[in-house]
Amino acid sequence: xxxxxxxxxxxxxxxxxxxxxxxxxxxxxxxxxxxxxxxxxxxxxxxxxxxxxxxxxxxxxxxxxxxxxxxxxxxxxxxxxxxxxxxxxxxxxxxxxxxxxxxxxxxxxxxxxxxxxxxxxxxxxxxxxxxxxxxxxxxxxxxxxxxxxxxxxxxxxxxxxxxxxxxxxxxxxxxxxxxxxxxxxxxxxxxxxxxxxxxxxxxxxxxxxxxxxxxxxxxxxxxxxxxxxxxxxxxxxxxxxxxxxxxxxxxxxxxxxxxxxxxxxxxxxxxxxxxxxxxxxxxxxxxxxxxxxxxxxxxxxxxxxxxxxxxxxxxxxxxxxxxxxxxxxxxxxxxxxxxxxxxxxxxxxxxxxxxxxxxxxxxxxxxxxxxxxxxxxxxxxxxxxxxxxxxxxxxxxxxxxxxxxxxxxxxxxxxxxxxxxxxxxxxxxxxxxxxxxxxxxxxxxxxxxxxxxxxxxxxxxxxxxxxx
Numbered sequence: 130x131x132x133x134x135x136x137x138x139x140x141x142x143x144x145x146x147x148x149x150x151x152x153x154x155x156x157x158x159x160x161x162x163x164x165x166x167x168x169x170x171x172x173x174x175x176x177x178x179x180x181x182x183x184x185x186x187x188x189x190x191x192x193x194x195x196x197x198x199x200x201x202x203x204x205x206x207x208x209x210x211x212x213x214x215x216x217x218x219x220x221x222x223x224x225x226x227x228x229x230x231x232x233x234x235x236x237x238x239x240x241x242x243x244x245x246x247x248x249x250x251x252x253x254x255x256x257x258x259x260x261x262x263x264x265x266x267x268x269x270x271x272x273x274x275x276x277x278x279x280x281x282x283x284x285x286x287x288x289x290x291x292x293x294x295x296x297x298x299x300x301x302x303x304x305x306x307x308x309x310x311x312x313x314x315x316x317x318x319x320x321x322x323x324x325x326x327x328x329x330x331x332x333x334x335x336x337x338x339x340x341x342x343x344x345x346x347x348x349x350x351x352x353x354x355x356x357x358x359x360x361x362x363x364x365x366x367x368x369x370x371x372x373x374x375x376x377x378x379x380x381x382x383x384x385x386x387x388x389x390x391x392x393x394x395x396x397x398x399x400x401x402x403x404x405x406x407x408x409x410x411x412x413x414x415x416x417x418x419x420x421x422x423x424x425x426x427x428x429x430x431x432x433x434x435x436x437x438x439x440x441x442x443x444x445x446x447x448x449x450x451x452x453x454x455x456x457x458x459x460x461x462x463x464x465x466x467x468x469x470x471x472x473x474x475x476x477x478x479x480x481x482x483x484x485x486x487x488x489x490x491x492x493x494x495x496x497x498x499x500x501x502x503x504x505x506x507x508x509x510x511x512x513x514x515x516x517x518x519x520x521x522x523x524x525x526x527x528x529x530x531x532x533x534x535x536x537x538x539x540x541x542x543x544x545x546x547x548x549x550x551x552x553x554x555x556x557x558x559x560x561x562x563x564x565x566x567x568x569x570x571x572x573x574x575x576x577x578x579x580x581x582x583x584x585x586x587x588x589x590x591x592x593x594x595x596x597x
Contacts, residue, residue: 132233132245133230133233133234133237135149137550138510138547138550138551138554139550139553139554139557140554140558141554141557141558141560141561142557142561143556143557143558143560143561143567143569143572144553144554144556144557144558145553145557146557146569147553147556147557147569147572147573147576148549148550148553148554150573151553151573151576151577151580152549152550152552152553152576152577152580153546153549155275155549155577155580155581156275156276156277156581156596157274157275157276157277157278157542157545157581158277158278158530158531158581158584158585158588159276159278159279159280159533159534159542159545160278160280160357160530160533160584160588161280161282161307161357161359161416161533161534161535162279162280162281162282162533162534162535162536162537163185163281163282163535163536163537164279164281164536164537164539165281165537166281166283166291166292166295166304166306167291168267168539169267169268169279169281169291169295169300169304170291170292170294170295170298172266172267172268172300173266173267174262174263174265174266174267175262175265175539176209176262177209177210177213177255177259177262178209178213178254178255178258178259178262179209179210179212179213180209181262181265181538181539181540182213182216182235182538182540183212183213183216184537184538185436185537185538186537186538187436187437187438188228188231188438189216189219189228190203190204190437190438191438192219192222192223192226192228193215193216193219194438196218196219196222198215198218198219200429200432200433202215203215204433204437210255213251213255214248214251214255217246217247217248217250217251217254218247218248218251220232220245220246220247221245221247227508227509227510227547230547231541231543231544231547232246233245233246234543234546234547235540235543236254236258238543238546239261239265239270239540240257240258240261241261242254242257242258267539268300268302270539270540270542271300271301271302272301272302274542274545275596276302276542277302277303277581277585277592277593277596278302278303278304278305278584278588278590278592278596279302279303279304279305280305280306280307280357280533281304281305281306281307282307282309282359283306283307283308283309283350283355284309284310284312285308285309285310285329285343285346285347285350286325286328286329286330286346287306289306289349289350289353292304292305292306292353292354293353296353296354301593301595301596302593303354303590303591303592303593303596305353305354305355305356305357305590306350306353306354306355307355307357307358307359307416308346308347308350308355308357308358308359309358309359309360309361310343310358310360310400310404311359311360311361311362312325313325313400314362314397314400316378316379316382316388316393316396316397317387317388317390317393318387319382319383319384319385319386319387320385322382323382323383323385326339326383329342329346330342333383334379334380334383334384336375336376336379336380339379340403343403343404343407344407347407347411351411351413354590355413356411356412356413356414356588356589356590357413357414357415357416357588358404358407358408358413358414358415358416359416359418360401360404360415360416360417360418361418361419361421362397362418362419363419363420363421363422363443363445364419364420364443364445364446364447364450365397365398365401365417365419365447365450365451365453365454366393366394366395366397366398366450366453367394367398367446367449367450367452367453368391368394368395368398369395370394370395370396370398370399372399374392374395375395375396375399378392378393378395378396379396382396398450398453398454401454402454402457402458405454405458405463405464405465406458406461406463408465408466409458409462409463409464409465410463412465412466412589413465413466414465414466414467414468414587414588415465415466415467415468416467416468416470416501417467417468417469417470418470418472418501418504419447419451419469419470419471419472420442420443420445420447420471420472420473420476421440421441421442421443421472421505422440422441422442422443423435423439423440424436424437424439424440425439425440425441426439442472442473442505442506443472443473444473444475447471447476447479447480448479448483451469451480451483452483455467455483455486455487455498456487459487459489464487464489464497466494466497466498466499466587467484467497467498467499468499468500468501468530469483469484469498469499469500469501470501470502470504471500471501471504471507471516472504472505472506472507474507474512474515474516477515477516477519478519478523480500480519481500481519481520481522481523481524482523484498484499484500484524485498485523485524494587495525495528495587496524496525496528496529496587499528499529499530499587500516500519500520500524500529501530501533502516502529502531502532502533502548503515503516503517504535505535508535508544508548510547510551513547513548513551513552514551514555517551517552517555518555526575526579527575527578527579528578528583529579529583530583530584530587530588531548531579531580531581531583531584532544532545532548532549532580545580549576549580552576552579552580553576556572556575556576557572560572585597
């Protein structure tokens, strides 16, 4: 077999047929990304390969640091070609890392370049790719990859002007904002917390003013097309609290005093319950990304800033906080549709079984509680297979809402191809082993549903007619 040939990752005849006849033709429903609404609104055209390929890509940045590349070529202000050349020097050292696959899939799918990237081939690839960039504006890339929906990640303080412009445009891809109030979990640092409240437009130390303002922003997002919230923390707190406790903690932080760990847990526990109720009332989906500990390289954080690829998976207990949140909201009849993502694969079976405890038939929604796709360090072959196997064994794969990119890069849509090949290989191999029926119609429906149909039906957002 040739490297990255048409049957890459497909090891059986049934797997190959499922991919080429079914999965490859499905539109993409990318319900969680970090793409820039501003870039989408202006239909950005990228100046060079570095801008579209390395800008904001902390996966590549981590590998470059491991290859002893100076930070000026990673997040610094070095010449774009010099940054690209530094990455090209690293690529041969990434064998067996998913970056090696993603790099060459991106070169092939977007630029038609079959060469292996290295220091020796860098200049030719740079020239060939850059020659094609003028015709690769943002909207044309969405169209080429058949992207039906994009969910961006947005702060409640955002004015949503870019989304307003997108909604008025002729773009066929549906682009919706996602309400992510994560900065409020930083109440343990009053300087950050109070500066954020100023940005959000909250005055005084009365908790009700925050409650009112969050409700207003949630409604504004809803009016702009949002149907998701998103929340990322190391773990959910498992602490008792009353509303008087929460009000006292809020007043303490507003006065500039740092709440204790226990007090922080009380406020954050209340915040998650409050957000869950808002979502349930509007039929939104709550996304919970659990397990990261962030910005661990304090030296680099001080020198450059956050989101540099210096985050790890944590080993904090996840079960008690999930039980508390889901249990309380369920008792109130306010448990929203939920997609739960796990960063530490040790917890795959915990998450898969936890969700089964809180499934219900609300409004006829199948698998209302979803085990999200392999996330971050798990969105590679081994991690995806582990998540799919846990979900299949302990839940219903046939209801799964599928893959997302979680990316800041317009070239990341090959990760949907990567996922689809892995999915087809699992299903096809099981069929050829006699573990699933040799019925292509049945297997093909499963694949098409996981790739696109389930997400379209679960989230219930109206799409352009070409994708509906």
